[in-house]
Amino acid sequence: MKYTLRGLSALIAYPSEELQTHIGGVRAALHQEAELSPEALARLEPVFDAFGRDDLFDLQSHYCELFDSSRALSLHLFEHVHGDGRQRGQAMIDLGQAYLARGFMMRETELPDYLPMFLEFLSVLPKEEAEEWLGQPAHVLAALEQRLAERESYYAGVLHSLVRLAERRPAPEAAPDLPDYRDPATPEEVDRAWEDAPINFNAPLGESAEPSRLITRLRAAQRDANVQAKGG
Secondary structure, eight states: OHHHHHHHHHHHSOOOHHHHHTHHHHHHHHHHHOOSOHHHHHHHHHHHHHHHHSOHHHHHHHHIIIIISOGGGOSBGGGGTTTTSTHHHHHHHHHHHHHHHTTOOOOTTSOTTBHHHHHHHHHTSOHHHHHHHHHTTHHHHHHHHHHHHHTTOTTHHHHHHHHHHHTTSOOSSOOOOOOOOOOOOSHHHHHHHTOOOOOOTTSOOOSOOOHHHHHHHHHHHHHHHHHHHHHO
8 A cells, every 4th residue: 555655645746857757657556556446546547648748837837726726625634624723733733743753754845734745654654554544534535536526637536546545444423514615816815825823843742643633633623613604
């Protein structure tokens, strides 16, 4: 499962010249490890076709138009359940500490809830533990798959594969509905949507954030959002 998670992480990350050069190797690794069903592998073919056909600048432009200007398609998992709430910062601290506790070092330029980063982390875990972790944000992954499919984006195939892997270890409780964000209409709204308070990832390690704690925070954030909506 390690190479499957790493391959899907690479496919959903910002397109790079290195990835475009080695896209055939990513495809081969996914097929050889055989963690995905033939149907899921077939749904990834449009991604491989795009990387083999399109100019790198066009790939990057498409990626930015999808993921960098739309809260509804954000690849930061906690964006979909915490929004701008204060719980988001603590949840990311917990997740970052879980990474450190397992010897996984993050790139300084990314936050721990960034989906490609999260998948890289899962790829270093034992298979059963990785499946358990991946099952926690399964409802977020399913929502992203649906939203990408509605936009007829080839990235929907990547999320489809992740949802299929996540379903091996479903969350123990029914997942809540996610907020249906309205995409920001102006550059100013985009800037405001992505503003966050500074987060201290050097805080002392406390209790490690296990999958059960991760989903607890995801669901608690949804309850807070519902309360705020009713009161406001």
